[in-house]
Amino acid sequence: MRSTLKFAVPLAVAALALGACGTTGGTSNTPAASGGAAACGDYKIGMFGALTGPNANLGIYIQNGVNLALDDYNKKHPDCKVTLENYDSQGDPTQAPALAKKAIDDKKVVGIVGPAFSGESKAANPAFAEAGLVHITPSATNPALAENGWKTFFRVLGNDATQGPAAAKYIKDTVKATKVFVIDDASEYGKGLADIVRQDLGSTVVGNDTIQQKQTDFGASVTKVTASGADALFFGGYSPEAAPLIKQLRDAGWKGTFVVADGVKDQSFIDNAQAAAEGTVITCPCVPADVAPDFQAAYKAKFNEDPNTYSGEGYDSATILLDGIAAGKDRATMVDFVKAYDKPGVTKQLKFDAKGEVTDVKVFAYKVEGGKIVSVGEIK
Template sequence: MRSTLKFAVPIVAAALALGACGTKGGDTSSAGASGGSQAACDLKIGMFGALTGPNANLGIYIQNGVNLALDDYNKKHPNCQVKLENYDSQGDPTQAPGLAKKAIDDKKVVGIVGPAFSGESKAADPLFNEAGLVTITPSATNPKLADNGWKTFFRALGNDATQGPAAAKYIKDTLKATKPFVMDDASEYGKGLADIVRQDLGSAVVGNDTIQQKQTDFSASVTKVKASGADALFYGGYSPEAAPLIKQLRDAGWKGTFVVADGVKDQSFIDNAKTAAEGTIITCPCVPADVAPEFAAAYKAKFGQDPNTYSGEGYDSATILLDGIAAGKTRATMVDFVKSYDKKGVTKQLKFDAKGESADIKVYAYKVENGKIVSVGEIK
């Protein structure tokens, strides 16, 4: 391992110093850095999201952040190691319930980072709630997820009720677009976000359309966009469809600005869309690398690349659970620990409201320039 993770000392040392793995039942009175009962030390956290399939990159970026947090924790607790259990959903909601049951049945798993996508969260979170297994999603942004009364649900970033208005504001105030078109991919995430943008843009919207995931021919949509005279197109969905969509639009001569959200913030979008991706605006409630330079340096030392979409949020989500383990919390007591958590992370102040929503929310704009996704600042 190439990184010594020196950055973690000022960021999370105080949290980790709460204690080492506690004894079973949350009693930390006799626990030390290498102490605690074997039962309490032999614990796991889960990573739930797409690690293979068309949206795997988004899950892998999160997983990298989780692994970085685990490395840091396990260095400090060499005789009380925490392991990672991966639940590869491929971003498919139909697989989510079975994976959730698998995690629930493994009594060593005391918390889940994820689910990563909104659709799989909707399918899996009722089961996690019933079992009392805490989930902290670093990336699922559909606002309705927090409205189900799930006591185990926490979200380490802003939801689309924040991102949607920010995207609409950018379209109106920065791009000065007067004829926006809105499109979605009919997914829980994509449609939910696009509907918020539609509402905020109001009567200015000159056209709407819906495509399907795994669709490859967008000729009908291209015709609609061009016929509308749109000077901007907001697309709610993921990168596998966004890339051929904008490529076909550019090939047809459309000159407007393509605006997308966090589901497209991935290098694969640029790799597949090629030069058609240039100028695309991407909104995301995720922090740029320069917001947490020490974390970015440690991430690059370990993985050979800059942190990507939700890597920092994955690190922070895992750190909260690991701090709970350090404080002697088990599955049964982790919910209350997370509910009262209030510490500075690498992305923001980590604190939750009564519904499990992040109490510190920011949305950033990014732009594709010269084949790279670069930050253009926070959308105020």
């Protein structure tokens, strides 16, 4: 059953309803009147995430949403345009601190969309917090990120403290698995999510294992899973490892249900796993493309494809920052602006609690059917 969730606003969303950029005339290039913002035309927002490397697709989907928000804003403000600065982390936490410094040192950057992944967020966010640079992640889901007291941290989607229990519930109530094997990839994201699923499934878990990112031979794990008698496997990790893992499991004759999360919600998983991907269940705190039909149509017109994983969340994250720029906010005053934000976006009502977590949280289930990822509805 497809989700029937609807939103109060079409694509005439916040970015399209922005006011003037703090100028006193149509061609004025004077500083904004409030907040001490930089001169019009000098504003930037940053996109921080993997744009190359094995997980680049997820970053590109977000970047597409950001670019669409910028297009909408700049059409409304042709004399006060905002530009995008990309910080390609390749999803590698070791690159994150240097990229964070680069963003911080560019004083024209008034806010960051990202970081996209939990590991790089853990590495970069302390520097952002110290510098007072707002960062709104559209995709990093580790719950611990909100527990560090970072005043500049905001997240426009539910974290894994929501996704993990939802995945466990789906495994128990819909898949109706009685023996579940759990594997994680030892990453900040993958292990954190898998541990929550392990805790929620309790005695239903009949085996555990850990693999490594960039691993390609999963023979040892395949042996453990098949020997356990598991009728379902939950994998906490990303698509580059999920594809060969399930392919090798199917080649070994395992017939159980493969359950993964948002890190695998990408066409590359299907392309690489091929027929072995069929039937895979994917959970994600991301809305289906058809939930916001006007956004879907605008995205498809620009990119010739439907919005993908976290495209809408990327759009919403960028829109919040653009709303702040329209209100004349600079780096120092953007924090309080985002804290007080409360407007409908294309994915949900955008309002944050004291820790920077969005207050409107939903988790959806998807399934690979006929070589495509299709929504099967919200996990209540």
